[in-house]
Amino acid sequence: MSALATAAAGRSGRPKTGHRVRVAAGVFACVVFLFPVFWMVLTSLKDQRDIFTTPPTLFFTPTLEHYIGYMQRADITRRLINTVIVAAGAGIVSIVAGSMAGYALARIKLRGAGTIGVLILLSRGVPPIALAVPMFLVARKLGVTDQHITLILAYCTFLIPYVMWLMRGFFLALPKELEESAMIDGCSRFGAFVKIILPISLPGLLSTLIFSMILAWEELLFALVLTNRYASTIPVAIAGIAGDTVNGANWGALTAVGTITVVPVVIFALLVQKWLIQGLADGATKG
C-alpha cells in the first residue's frame, strides 16, 4: 500500500506537496493539543515570580517548591492514597462483575438478555446527578458517607455497564469452539470461563481495567457529594484550589497537583495505548 502511495506521488508530483502539508498540519494539531499539558507541567516548575510575568516566560530556573509545599500537606497525600484505593477498588469490582455479565450477554442464552442489553445501553445515559441526590440521602441515613466503599460502589454504577459492553465485544470476537471443547472435556461453564476465556482476553481485560480505573480516578461529582474529609479524593482538592478566588489564583499549587494527578494516568495510558485505541474503536462501533 505504501509502495502504491509513493508511486502515485511520483507520478504527478503535486500529491507530494499535499502529503507534506497534510503531515505538517497533523503534527501542528498534535502540538496544539499537547500544549496545555506542557504548559501545566512548565508552570508547576516555576517560581511564583516567574508565573506572573508578561510576556509569559519559557526560560526560568526550575523549582520544586510547589510540589514540596503541597506534598507536605497531609490532606494531599491522604487524598492521593484515597484516590488510589477508590480507583483500584472500583476498577476491580467492575471488571469482575462486568466481564462476567459481558460473557453472559455474549455467549449464554438467557431469556430477556436482549432487554437487559437495551437497559444497559440506556443506563449509560443516566445523568449522575439523578443518582447523586438519592445516594447522598441514603448514605447519610445508613451512616456510610465519607467512606471508600461508598465511593467505590457509586463508581460501579457507570463502570459496570461500560465494562460489560466492552467485554461483550471482546468475547463475541472469540471463536465459540474454545469453550465448547473445554466443556466437552469436562470443564464447567465457569471453569471454561476462568481457564480458557479470561487468559485469551487478557489484553482486553487489562486495557478495560486501566481505562475504568482512569474514569474512577478523575471522577468529581460523586466524590464531592459522598465524601468530605476522610475519604476525599484528588479531583475534589483540585476543584477547591481552582475555585479558591479568595486567596487569589494559586497557579503553582493548581499545576503541581494537576501534574501529580495526570502523570501516572498518562504513563498507564501510553503503556496500553495499542489496546486502548482498539477498545475505544470497538466500544464506539459496537456500542
Added chain:
Amino acid sequence: MTMAAERSARHSRSRTWTRLGDFASRWSFMAPAAIILGALLAYPIFYTIEISFSRFDLMTFSAVEWVGWENYAHVLDDYRFWASMKVTLIYLALALPIQIALGFGIAFLINAEWRGRAVVRALFIIPMVVAPVVAGGVFRMILDPLWGIMNYLLGLVGIGPLDWFGDPNLAMAAIVIIDTWRWTPFVVLIATAALLALPKDVFEAADIDGANWWSKLWSITLPLLVPIIAATFVVRWLGAVKMFDIALAATYGGPGGATNVINLFIYEEAFRSLRFAESAAMAVIILVLTMILTGLFLVGTRRLEDHY
C-alpha cells in the same frame, strides 16, 4: 412396570436438578452485575422519583408527605431552570458538531503515511486522560485575562485582550474550547480507525474515473462514514449531557449563570441550597429527556446504518 415408573421418576427428578443447576449457572454470570446495578442504579432512580413527588423535611432529612406535581410546577416556573436548560442546549449544539468535525478532520491529517504516524496518534491519548477538573483549572490559567498565555498569543496577532471569564459569550466559548480540547482526541482516535478501515478499491476506481478530491469526499468518503459518525455522535452525546467538572472548575457557572449547565445547577440547588425536592424533580426531568433523546439517537443510528 413399577421398575419403569421408578426409573422415569428418578430420571425426571435428576432432570429437574440439572435444569435448575443449569439455570443457576447461566444466571450466576449475570448475578453480580445485576445485583449491584439493581441496588445502586435502579433503587436510587426510584428514590429520586419518590422525593420529586414529596415534601422534603430537612429536620428528619427524608421525604415526608406526598405533594403530587407541586415540585415540578415550582421547577417549571423557575426562570433559572429555563436559563440553565438554554445554556446546556447552546453548549451541546456548539460542542458536539465542532468536536466531531474537528475530530474527523484531524484524523484525516494524522492518517497521512509517514514514519511518525503511530507516535502522533499515541500522543493524542494524552488530553483524553487529563481529568476534566484539571483541564478546567489549567485552562482557567491559560485563558486568564491578565496573565494567561492565550491572550498574550492573541495579542501578537492583534486580537484582544479578551475578557474570557467576564463576558457571557466568551465564557461559553471558553467552556466549549475546554470541552473540545478534552474530547476531540477521543473522536480523533475513533475516526483514525474508521478512516483506515475504508475500502481502498472504491477510491482507486474513482481515481481511474478521474473523480476530483471534492467529489470523492462528498460522494464516497462521507456516505461510507455516516454510520461511524452517527455512533461517535451518540457516544459523545452520552458524555456531554453529563458535563459538570469543566464548568465547575473553569467558571463555576458564571458570569451570571452564562455557563451554568443543568448538572451544575441541580448540584447547587441540592447541595448548596438544600432544595432536595426541587432538585429531584429537575433530575427526573433531565433523566426522562436524556432517555428519550438517547433512545431516538440510537434508533436513528440504526436507521442510518441500514440506509447506507
